[in-house]
Amino acid sequence: MYNLKWILPPFLAFLAILTYPLWSGPKGAMPELAKPKGEACVESATWMRANHMQLLDHWREEVVRNQSRVYVNQAGQRFEKSLTKTCLSCHNNKQEFCDRCHNYTSVKPYCFECHVDPKLSEVSHVQ
């Protein structure tokens, strides 16, 4: 190809820079998350890490629309479908669990604009 030796190296360099965030791996330490109080989560931790947002979204639909308030997990255990009453009763440190990871991954869920972190219920204006 015409002038390949001039085109290919810069092009590869460009590709390398473009994909840098993908292959360079995480920079800085992964966030240290607060350990939950209870022994086991409603589902396995790895599954929850990947799918908790879908689960919560499904829960809200079920509770508000279908009056189905009890969640039965893979192991057959029953839980109330509630962010505040179920999730936060074990993960009782929202700042060092939810917020820390959400900040790290730069996602801004608005759950807590309405739902209450029980720890902060005394404070008049909570974000």
Added chain:
Amino acid sequence: MSSDRRTFIKRLGMGAAVGLGSLAILEKTALVEASSSEPVETNSETRWGMLIDMSLCDPECNDCQKVCHAKHNVPDHGNKKDEIKWIWKAPFKNVFTDMNHTYLQAGLLEKPFLTLCNHCDNPPCVRVCPTQATFKRDDGIVQMDYHRCIGCRFCMAGCPYGSRSFNWRDPRENLKQLDPSFPSRERGVVEKCNLCAERVDVGQLPHCVETCTNGVLIFGNLNDPESAIRKALNEKKTIQRKPALGTRPSVFYVI
């Protein structure tokens, strides 16, 4: 292709007929859709309702409102414009606007009456909501999904009872204490009484009914002839708010 004036006009006529015909079909289907928001008699076993016996209510007492608003994180902004109400008292003349006349029993006109969302069987708020954020559950509770409310306030215009309030401000500005068991709302959504759906679903009575020590409020299943509320409705002479509008409220009053 050659075509004379006669065939051209014929074809034009056929085209018009097809066009108008499909228009008529469209109209028919649109009509069917509109009528689906007309009252539908559900065969649900349960229709929750409430009977408010105002002859037993102490005009000075406001316990039901205090408990309801505290448990549901309803703020008190301290002014009429921003006011959020789930259950409240208003003079008879404002609650029963169509029952006022000059020679009404002395003092009745100004007597405070307890009022809340009527959880209508034919709720206009549900009909006008463009996002289905407000919907009627099978058990008759008119429920809101705050996640879905876009704050258009059509429902406030639709509700003939003033049962809905708009959050002009962040409710947490004026909530000294947040009850973690129930979410607060955010600025820009409409809210109203949910007949304590979160309690009714687990077999408890609504907060207001549980709080009232005078037995003003009777809560129960209107579809069950043996329920306390149906028995009370059988015995006492009761009225509804603005029955002529055809909303069929689930809240009944004894004056």
